[in-house]
Amino acid sequence: MTSITSVKNLRLKFPGESEMLFKDMSLSINRGEKVLLLGTSGCGKSTLLQVLSGLVPRTIDIPMKCDEIQIPDQWGFVFQDPDTQFCMPYVDEELAFVLENLEVPREEMSSKICSLLKEVGLELENIHTPIQHLSGGMKQRLAIASVLALKPDVIFLDEPTAFIDEKGTEQIWETVKRIWKDKTLIIVEHKIEKILDFAVRLIVFTPDGEILADGNTSMVFTHYKEKIKEYGIWYPGAWDDYKREPIMNNKKELSNTMKLQNFKGYRNREVKIVADHLVVHSGEWVTIMGENGAGKSSLLLAMMQLIKTSGDYLINDVPIQKTKDISGLLYLVFQNPEYQFLTNSVYDEITYGLQNEQEVESDVKEILTSLELTSKKGQHPYQLSVGQKRRLSVATAFLQKPNILLLDEPTFGQDSLNTFRILEWIEQERQKGTIILMVTHDHHITERFATRLWEVQNGKIVTDHQLNKGGKVQREILHEFII
Numbered sequence: 001m002t003s004i005t006s007v008k009n010l011r012l013k014f015p016g017e018s019e020m021l022f023k024d025m026s027l028s029i030n031r032g033e034k035v036l037l038l039g040t041s042g043c044g045k046s047t048l049l050q051v052l053s054g055l056v057p058r059t060i061d062i063p064m065k066c067d068e069i070q071i072p073d074q075w076g077f078v079f080q081d082p083d084t085q086f087c088m089p090y091v092d093e094e095l096a097f098v099l100e101n102l103e104v105p106r107e108e109m110s111s112k113i114c115s116l117l118k119e120v121g122l123e124l125e126n127i128h129t130p131i132q133h134l135s136g137g138m139k140q141r142l143a144i145a146s147v148l149a150l151k152p153d154v155i156f157l158d159e160p161t162a163f164i165d166e167k168g169t170e171q172i173w174e175t176v177k178r179i180w181k182d183k184t185l186i187i188v189e190h191k192i193e194k195i196l197d198f199a200v201r202l203i204v205f206t207p208d209g210e211i212l213a214d215g216n217t218s219m220v221f222t223h224y225k226e227k228i229k230e231y232g233i234w235y236p237g238a239w240d241d242y243k244r245e246p247i248m249n250n251k252k253e254l255s256n257t258m259k260l261q262n263f264k265g266y267r268n269r270e271v272k273i274v275a276d277h278l279v280v281h282s283g284e285w286v287t288i289m290g291e292n293g294a295g296k297s298s299l300l301l302a303m304m305q306l307i308k309t310s311g312d313y314l315i316n317d318v319p320i321q322k323t324k325d326i327s328g329l330l331y332l333v334f335q336n337p338e339y340q341f342l343t344n345s346v347y348d349e350i351t352y353g354l355q356n357e358q359e360v361e362s363d364v365k366e367i368l369t370s371l372e373l374t375s376k377k378g379q380h381p382y383q384l385s386v387g388q389k390r391r392l393s394v395a396t397a398f399l400q401k402p403n404i405l406l407l408d409e410p411t412f413g414q415d416s417l418n419t420f421r422i423l424e425w426i427e428q429e430r431q432k433g434t435i436i437l438m439v440t441h442d443h444h445i446t447e448r449f450a451t452r453l454w455e456v457q458n459g460k461i462v463t464d465h466q467l468n469k470g471g472k473v474q475r476e477i478l479h480e481f482i483i
């Protein structure tokens with residue numbers, strides 16, 4: 001077999017960092033291989049994809065050295081953050097841009113664009129839609145469509161389905177397997193269930209960015225299971241093995257109620273979310289599920305009064321009409337963590353707005369340690385890995401101690417260790433009386449943690465289910481509503 005991309009003795013250190021990210025790392029990938037790269041958040045997976053594609057150092061200027069490097073001639077890249085992928089403002093223009101470069105005749109353009117969008121399950125009423133009007137999962141689908149259009153030899157996929165709903169994830173991988181069956185695929189993904197059958201080679205990294213194991217996927221999972229578990233990397237059955245420690249907290253510090261009646265949220269002039277009559281109390285953890293574009297993020301934005309709303313909305317019987325009415329009561333962790341950052345360092349971000357910095361010093365320390373961000377304290381938030389950014393944005397929410405915590409996919413891009421930690425923290429807050437409203441595509445979270453499930457379809461909350469306490473859910477009910 002011939003190698004298509006490789007690097008020998010790669011040494012790379014980010015400016016300002018004390019430690020090298022890669023110390024003499026060598027790796028070679030053969031033509032046609034389907035390789036899955038697995039490791040903890042922050043171990044260097046995205047950076048390695050950027051080196052193997054030549055983006056580093058050609059386009060992204062990070063000093064690196066190596067003895068030899070081979071970069072593929074023709075490649076496509078699905079970036080972890082879909083917002084960084086696009087060159088054009090509209091959906092059709094984004095795909096037309098790629099197709100024009102491939103000299104697709106003008107008359108075929110429109111049908112080609114529609115069939116690409118169909119492949120990724122993004123069938124829009126109007127393809128001339130601004131990309132900024134797409135939901136997170138819809139943007140990720142578009143990013144994949146634009147690489148499908150490119151027909152490259154080597155495809156780098158960096159957590160391509162992190163924001164995509166469960167049914168969509170399955171569809172995307174089916175499409176990838178069919179269309180790119182003869183191509184070389186190098187995939188970084190935490191959601192591993194749907195790709196293990198075709199990613200035959202698995203490379204596992206230690207948290208220090210070294211290769212722990214490299215070989216046949218099932219062989220690596222069999223022989224390295226204990227280490228993989230210890231590092232908190234996902235493996236098949238990780239959710240089944242997860243045992244929740246009981247959280248001993250009998251202090252209910254808060255007692256809250258939130259009420260929505262004939263509540264509507266508007267994007268521009270259009271109604272995008274409707275909630276007829278809902279009351280939520282302290283001690284509830286509501287997971288909000290539904291297909292990409294259903295209106296889940298819009299619902300949270302409406303509660304934050306960040307998009308226009310109408311109807312009755314009361315917190316602790318006080319009507320909410322303006323943003324200032326919710327200040328101190330609600331805190332939103334945005335789907336895109338970057339929307340949330342206000343300062344120039346991780347430490348400042350965490351302590352921003354806290355009343356008495358000294359008093360919370362030990363909380364801040366504890367949070368930084370348990371989220372593995374202590375060494376990143378002085379870094380600019382934008383210099384973190386995507387998973388680290390997510391953890392930072394969740395941590396800042398916890399320290400604000402709101403009465404109602406709104407979380408938009410707080411565990412995306414996390415390894416298993418960090419996923420479980422974040423969830424246990426949320427559970428702790430719930431037990432103190434914080435109302436938890438959380439958008440997620442992960443049915444494991446609903447099954448194990450939620451006390452209630454709302455399903456959103458076409459901008460409407462269509463089901464509202466009380467789940468058995470302790471997260472035990474009758475699976476029949478769940479599967480009826482999880483898509």
Ligand SMILES: Nc1ncnc2c1ncn2[C@@H]1O[C@H](COP(=O)(O)OP(=O)(O)OP(=O)(O)O)[C@@H](O)[C@H]1O
Pocket residue numbers: 132133134135136137138163165267268272290291292293294295296297298299335
């Ligand atoms: N800024 C905007 N202007 C107009 N329409 C928008 C805007 N943002 C989102 N929309 C539309 O509102 C609808 C709901 O989007 P929303 O982001 O709430 O979906 P979602 O359920 O959170 O999806 P995802 O699971 O992909 O995050 C979609 O049809 C989307 O295209």
Ligand SMILES: Nc1ncnc2c1ncn2[C@@H]1O[C@H](COP(=O)(O)OP(=O)(O)OP(=O)(O)O)[C@@H](O)[C@H]1O
Pocket residue numbers: 014015017021039040041042043044045046047048080376382383384385386387388413
């Ligand atoms: N511009 C930067 N400046 C300094 N350090 C950086 C920069 N970009 C990334 N890093 C650091 O390099 C390390 C590797 O980041 P990378 O994004 O490659 O990790 P990753 O394994 O893909 O993580 P995740 O799973 O969280 O996306 C992280 O510790 C991150 O903080």
